Amino acid sequence: EDQVTQSPEALRLQEGESSSLNCSYTVSGLRGLFWYRQDPGKGPEFLFTLYSAGEEKEKERLKATLTKKESFLHITAPKPEDSATYLCAVRGSGNTGKLIFGQGTTLQVKP
């Protein structure tokens, strides 16, 4: 069964303190790993899609990487506005578009 586990559940950082969020997955035939950001009271906002091991993508202070078993979301020199819940999801084989989400990591960046 396809499964996604994110760690840690919660992370508190000081502004400028870099760190990484982990997303471990098991899926039959990975057809995409997705990172979303969710602010309180809002819908998930798309960040990145990764398709194959070794792939990396960057956006401002965020960098996502992918191996055959996990993905990392690296946050470099975070700012308070980076505070949010970060969700990881995978899409497996099949053509329905079904995403399996992890439980998320809630990041708080203090000034």
Place this chain on the structure above:
Amino acid sequence: DTAVSQTPKYLVTQMGNDKSIKCEQNLGHDTMYWYKQDSKKFLKIMFSYNNKELIINETVPNRFSPKSPDKAHLNLHINSLELGDSAVYFCASSQAAADTQYFGPGTRLTVL
């Protein structure tokens, strides 16, 4: 110029009532989805429609019925609401089933 919109934003109702949530997307996408997010923020797929055809129907009670009048709209009707139905419901859309999904703002349903 909202991409994926949902109404209402908040819905408070009594047990046993029937309610609907509406979703519209103006992105020209072919595929639309309904997700449920529980109190622990865990997002789970419920249904998906591609060009008005049901392609995902997860294990949800028969009280939940999606309806897609056209490919820009996907509504969710819930009969005989129960306390456990309280959650945030998100609509999403994608160009095709294999593409990136874009989410609406969510509807917070509270069943009293």
